[in-house]
């Protein structure tokens with residue numbers, strides 16, 4: 001049984017079909033990479049999975065049950081955690097407080113357990129030295145780390161990562177990818193939207209490419225990257 005399955009989901013804003021009849025499934029432990037040009041509908045797809053936006057048509061199944069009608073907090077409690085493309089920390093709170101908040105409200109933990117979770121996640125994401133700093137003053141790499149850490153503190157079984165490597169230097173992206181590899185090794189299932197293709201390829205088991213809200217290609221990373229239509233649409237390379 002797939003951990004997540006989308007069945008013919010659709011979403012329009014006025015006349016614009018942003019998600020057009022997308023079906024996909026993700027197996028437990030798998031990392032699915034999502035690629036597509038700017039405005040293709042990738043973040044909207046995450047919003048439909050996390051419940052931030054409701055589907056107009058189709059169905060979202062998680063752990064074999066229909067979650068289409070569940071609110072974002074209910075989907076988070078069920079184990080769907082996400083990061084946002086633009087980091088969304090509580091800027092006036094410390095890094096530690098941000099993680100305790102995520103554990104309390106996302107994983108429904110009591111205070112003592114949430115402190116323990118926050119401590120573990122600080123350790124996993126290399127943020128320990130910044131625990132007591134206000135989140136609003138972090139560097140870009142550490143803001144990205146905190147975005148990942150906040151998602152992890154909700155104890156996800158399925159982790160949605162939205163351009164977590166965007167804007168980082170080569171070295172910083174490698175540090176982040178190493179962290180993601182450790183998370184993957186712990187069995188967390190991931191869907192990762194990323195324009196930094198070499199970072200994505202170092203982790204993804206499978207790729208799914210979107211263009212104009214529709215599926216353009218899906219399959220093994222090497223085969224998808226060699227696909228003539230993907231090269232034309234995504235990389236601007238004519239065959």
Ligand SMILES: Nc1ncnc2c1ncn2[C@@H]1O[C@H](COP(=O)(O)OP(=O)(O)OP(=O)(O)O)[C@@H](O)[C@H]1O
Pocket residue numbers: 013018036037038039040041042043044045085
């Ligand atoms: N709330 C909204 N109201 C109207 N249009 C929207 C809304 N959200 C997204 N769109 C439009 O839907 C399209 C897809 O947006 P989306 O953010 O999902 O694309 P994306 O593939 O994630 O892009 P990028 O790679 O630039 O982040 C865009 O044309 C965008 O302007």
